[in-house]
Amino acid sequence: MPKRILIVGGGYVGLYTALRLQRGLRPGEAEVTVVNPENYMVYRPLLPEVASGTLEPRHAVVPLRAVLRKARFVSGALTGLDTVRATATVRPMAGPELELDYDELVLAVGATSKLLPVPGLAEHGIGFNSLAEAAHLRDHVLRQLEIASATPDPKLRRSALTFVFVGGGYTGVEAIAELQDMAVDVLEGYPEIDRSEMRWVLVEAMDRILGTVSADLAELATTELTARGIDIRTGTLLESAENRVMQLSDGTKLPADTLVWVAGTRPQPILGELGLPVDERGRLVVDDTMRVDGHANxxxxxxxxxxxxxxKGGTCPPTAQHAVRQAQQLGENLLLTLRGRAGKPFRYNSRGEFVTLGKNKAVGEVLGHKVDGVLAWTLRRAYYATQIPTWNRTVRVLGDWAVGMPFGHDVVNFGSREEPRGAFRQAAETK
Known part of the structure; x- marks a missing residue:
């Protein structure tokens, strides 16, 4: 009887583990089931370019059903786990809960935004972890420009044109850089707005941005962003966002209609409810073969x-590079386990890193060599275009980039898609 492998999560780990199994399983050796709330995997390194409009949102995702043709896919969320019966409970999009049996279980549910008890944050902030958030932010920034261009009210203009990002890691730096670059590029279409009226503020609690990269690389990024007028506040906290007034720990008060919270992530809360060992940060405790402590399957x-x-000691950083390599090794270890052999420990040494800072702008480090400007931007794009799963997606991404190269950013706000029934309701009310 084929073994039952259940993979919960369709992000990097879930997708790449399933792909490795799809390539390596012998006929009849195992049945693979993948569970994920969405039927696609978001390729997160491309989210900043979705936000700036240089990449179509649908091209930054990988359709799970299309690439995992040898696996069963269930659209749903994990709600419980019985390790004695080896059964996972899943809540589908509609209908009663499902019980899925397994012989081997892979938990790859990823992380969510790590929120702090800042007054007003939940009401006025937005994250930058999903495709919807990235697409929304592009429309939101353009909407703020429209608001500012149409009103003579100085307070309203100031609030509309102030953009505050909290968190100076990879995500925060890339998000503010891409969106600011887009906003500056489209200002030609807003003659009522002077560039000096826009205020972009990056708030970071540590003493420098990009704390997980080398100090030299972080300094290159800081120099580039500062030269573009982005106000970087290190050693600073957001204390309050009530009434859309951003109160910073250095005493600054910024009326702002835009607050993007990118100050870290935490594992999904469901992990702490499964009865499995977790560390002080809520992550599952695993050995070097990625088996959960005390649970062989x-x-x-x-x-x-x-x-x-x-x-480097400690635990691996939460980067795409590491997640992909971990998944590939995890898939290999599952194949070895099915065949009665011992799994191999995970080992990986990063080959480099890139930080996009807008169109034709980036910094990076490749095999110990630092690069910046157009070269870094080109190398980054080449790397990620070849890493996104399936040639179908690679061609689509390259096509978007090639078409957009000679042109500027579009000044099109699709914010109405967040209220798709708005026009219909208005028509019904005025009949």
Missing amino acids: IWSAGDCAAVPDPE
Whole structure:
């Protein structure tokens, strides 16, 4: 009888583990089921370019059903786990809960935004972890420009043109850089607005931005952003966002209609409810083969697992590079386990890193060599275009970039898609 492999999560770890199994399983050796709330995987390194409009949102995702043709896909969310019966409970999009049996279980549920008890944050902030958030922010920034261009009220203009980002890691830096670059590029279409009226503020609690990259690379990024007029506040906290007034720990008060919270992530809360060992950060405790401690048939990797890092000590950083390699090794270890052999420990040493800072702008480090400007931007795009799963997606991404190269950003706000029935309701009310 074929073994039953259940993969919960369709992000990097879920998708790449399933792909490795799809390539390596022998006929009849195992049945693979993948569970994820959405039927696609978001390729997160491309979210900043979705936000700036240089990439179509649908091209930054990988359709799970299309690429995992040898696996069963269930659209739903994990709600419970019985490790004695080896059964997972899943809530589908509609209908009663499902019980899915497994012989081997992979928990790859990823992470969610790590919110702090800041007054007004939940009401006025937005994250930058999903496709919807990235697409919304592009429309939102353009909408703020429209508001500012149409009103003579100085307070309203000031609030509309102030954009505050909290969190100076990869995500925060890339998000503010891409969106500011887009806003500046489209200002030609807003003659009522002077560039000096826009205020872009990056708030970071640590003493420098990009704390997980080398100090030299972070300094390159800081110099570039500062030269473009982005106000970087290090060693600073957001204390309140009530009434859309951003109160910073340095005493500054900024009326702002835009607050983007990118100050870290935390594992999905469901992990703490499963009865499995977790560390102080809520991540599953795993060994170097990515088996959950005390459970020979449960595995985990990526953002939701504390995978040991043999190269630098401690645990692996939550980067796409590490998640992809962990998933590939996890898939290999599952194949070895099915065939009665021992799994291999995870080992990976980063080959480099890139930080996009807008069109034709980036900084990076490749095999110990630092690059910036157009070269870094080109190398970054080439790397990610070849890394996104399936040639179908690679061609679509390259096509978007090639078409957009000679032109500027579009000044089109699709904010109405967030209220798709608005016009219909208005027509019904005025009949």
